Amino acid sequence: MNIESLYAPVSIGETSVVGAHCTLGYPKEARISAEQKLPGSPLVGSRVVVGERCQLANQVVLYEGVKVGDDCVLEDRVRIGYDSTVGAGTRIVYGAFVCDRVTIGANAVVAGFVCDGTRIGDRSTVMGELLHEYTRPHQDWWEVDEEPPVIEADTVVAFGARVVGGVRIGPRSYVAAGAIVTKDVPPEHIVTGVNEHTPADQWTGRRLQGLIAHWRTTAPGKA
Structure with missing residues (x-):
């Protein structure tokens, strides 16, 4: 169904459900600022699209231009910033704060904080924080556009982990709870502590052996 909201046109699949006190199509800050200088201009933003089922x-908030694929679940108090995309079958949980222009793949699970422009691959789980470096705080908030993290497919960023800056992780890597990452992580590596990388085939911990075995059988080119 199509809805003319206060802020932007909204399309919601006929089989989808929207809970109480949700805001869909809220305008991005830059457009509000521009239109505040032009009294009487219509405050209508880019269409929000929510798929089927x-x-x-x-209390979910979707900013203008957000596109949510079919079969997604957005739990209470989730916020998704403008022009972001959520792939089919993905679950956004625990009041996640997803910033602007973020791309999340299909069948992913996302919580925590996700900075502007981040890319999260299919089937990945992100429970920690994905952050910009924020090395130029003396410049205007909107002038600086730092490189965001890239989380490749089938990768896990566990609770309390922090990925800082324009680093690339995976595919098929695991950032353990509480770890800090400021350097690229190759495919099929385990990260602990501060940038401590261990190849999956050298990992001796018992608890990840099932996941590592799964990677071995499902990675491209592996039987």
């Missing part, structure tokens, strides 16, 4: 729980 989605569940948007309570």
Whole structure:
């Protein structure tokens, strides 16, 4: 169904459910600022699209231009910034704060904080924080456009982990809870501590052996 909201046109799949006190199509800050200087101009933003069989729980906020694929679940208090894309079958949980222009693949699970422009691959899980370096705080907030992290497919960023700056992780890597990453992580590596990388085939910990075995059988080119 199509809805003319206060802020932007909204398309919601007929089989999707929207909970209480949700805001869909809220305008990005730059457009509000520009139109505040032009009294009387219509405050209508880019269309929000929510696919079929989605569940948007309570107090979800989708900014203008957001596109959510089919079969997604957005739990209570999730925020997704403008021009972001969420792939089919993805679950956004625990009140995640997803910033602007973020791309999330299909069948992913995302919580925590995700900075502007981040890319998260298919089937990845991100429970930690994906952050810019923020090395130029003396410049205007909108002048600086730092490189964001890239999380490749089938990668896990566990609770309390922090990925800082324009680094690339995976595919098929695991950033352990509480780890800090400021350097690229090759495919099929385990990260602990501060930038401590261990190839998966050398990992002796018992708890990840099932996941590592799964990587071995499902990675491209492996039987």
